[in-house]
Amino acid sequence: MTAADAQADQAALDAATFTPDAHALPAPVAPYLSNQIGCSELCSLMIALGTDEGMPDDVRAWMVTARERASYGRKSKKVPQHLKSPALAGPVWAVDNAASVRTPFGIMPYCIAVKAGVRERDGQLDYQKAGVDLEATLWARWVASLRLDEGCALDVDSLVSQHEILARYPSEWNVRAPSVRHPEEVRLVTYLDGWGRDVVGERVVCNAKLSRDWKERPDVPAWIQMQGEIACTRASLGLLIYGQKWNADYMQEEPQDRGPIAPFPIEPDASAERAILVTVARAFERIDSIRAEMLEAKRKVAA
Numbered sequence: 001m002t003a004a005d006a007q008a009d010q011a012a013l014d015a016a017t018f019t020p021d022a023h024a025l026p027a028p029v030a031p032y033l034s035n036q037i038g039c040s041e042l043c044s045l046m047i048a049l050g051t052d053e054g055m056p057d058d059v060r061a062w063m064v065t066a067r068e069r070a071s072y073g074r075k076s077k078k079v080p081q082h083l084k085s086p087a088l089a090g091p092v093w094a095v096d097n098a099a100s101v102r103t104p105f106g107i108m109p110y111c112i113a114v115k116a117g118v119r120e121r122d123g124q125l126d127y128q129k130a131g132v133d134l135e136a137t138l139w140a141r142w143v144a145s146l147r148l149d150e151g152c153a154l155d156v157d158s159l160v161s162q163h164e165i166l167a168r169y170p171s172e173w174n175v176r177a178p179s180v181r182h183p184e185e186v187r188l189v190t191y192l193d194g195w196g197r198d199v200v201g202e203r204v205v206c207n208a209k210l211s212r213d214w215k216e217r218p219d220v221p222a223w224i225q226m227q228g229e230i231a232c233t234r235a236s237l238g239l240l241i242y243g244q245k246w247n248a249d250y251m252q253e254e255p256q257d258r259g260p261i262a263p264f265p266i267e268p269d270a271s272a273e274r275a276i277l278v279t280v281a282r283a284f285e286r287i288d289s290i291r292a293e294m295l296e297a298k299r300k301v302a303a
Helices: 003-014 037-050 055-068 092-096 110-116 125-149 162-166 220-234 270-302
Strands: 102-104 106-109 154-161 179-181 188-191 196-197 203-210 236-245 262-266
Touching: 037 055, 037 092, 037 106, 037 110, 037 188, 037 220, 037 270, 055 092, 055 220, 092 220, 102 110, 106 110, 110 270, 125 154, 125 162, 125 203, 125 236, 125 262, 154 162, 154 203, 179 220, 188 220, 188 270, 203 220, 220 236, 220 270
Parallel strands: 203 236
Antiparallel strands: 102 106, 154 196, 179 188, 196 203, 236 262
16 A cells, blocks of 8 residues: 555545444544554553463463453453452553454454544543643652662763653643654554663663552553563663552542652563564554445445
């Protein structure tokens, strides 16, 4: 398919007004989301598509549990306790987004349906904005703590955060965070929280996380996301920076003191990158097939 063909197909999708099976289609997702996969989406897709082959054993074991939870459907009240947080050891939404949903084009994983444009994305803008605001505070406090650490292995002056960059623009411009595409699989993209270098000049990428519980190790969705970010940027190291118990501020739960900041270093994993690239390719096979079906249905209605 040429670039012109792809643009024409996207235009046709954007203009779609047909209603197969008497169900109105939602508006297609924005082009910058529909034609790429962000690293934060990788875990849900991997659960849904079963593309975790070659991943570390502990990751694959977690995937088995995650698929069991996803089998109950999105936001089910019948999920057993051992499949709920904190026993699940990871954000529930990453698993629930892999659950199957009904669409005008059949039953499919929610994360695939949203990408294909046959299901609207859940509205979480206020929830996400509150989290992003707290992440900026987390980043600032973490960097301040590094300046007090005489043995810090990072070049603190090189650290840059997306929050610092976005703050330079008027909010009404709706400027997005800096993004980096994978050098080979350009449909895989990361919107970085922060980046910099260590004291010997090697590139480091950072991701700020607000946890509901105390973390002894990173959860699997965050680890997979960071492997994607390392792969896109070719960084030598990733840092998952957890604000322990910080998300009570925006989950509207009982007020709790914010816990300590816990950074976890993540080394590049070649097997993880291979699994990620397979996931992206398989996801777009499904997405392109659904979009082709959408276009064919529109043509039949228009004929």
